[in-house]
Amino acid sequence: MTxxxxxxxxxxxxxxxxxxxxxxxxxxxxxLIGIPFPEHxxxxxxxxxxxxxxxxxxDLTLTSRGTCYLTHRSVMAAVSLYFRKLF
Numbered sequence: 298m299t300x301x302x303x304x305x306x307x308x309x310x311x312x313x314x315x316x317x318x319x320x321x322x323x324x325x326x327x328x329l330i331g332i333p334f335p336e337h338x339x340x341x342x343x344x345x346x347x348x349x350x351x352x353x354x355x356d357l358t359l360t361s362r363g364t365c366y367l368t369h370r371s372v373m374a375a376v377s378l379y380f381r382k383l384f
Contacts (some may be wrong), residue, residue, distance in 0.1 A: 345372060 348354050348369070355367035373380040 345369060 349367060352367055355369060357368045357370045357373060359366045359368055359373075370380070370384055374384050375381075
């Protein structure tokens with residue numbers, strides 16, 4: 298993990314009492330510290346589109362009027378309630 302990647306997450310740990318003993322817990326999702334990367338979403342979508350165009354990691358083929366479209370199930374589920382329920 299690079300220093301830049303490591304900066305995305307806090308190292309804060311929690312502890313809790315279980316059966317009278319204190320137990321350390323790993324950081325929860327609420328403890329993550331985000332660093333704003335304004336171009337992240339557009340870069341992510343661009344990369345996913347490039348993968349789709351190259352046929353990389355595509356795990357779903359949609360066919361409409363005789364034309365086949367290679368897609369990513371996770372992307373389809375993220376943008377469509379229909380596909381989210383289907384998968």
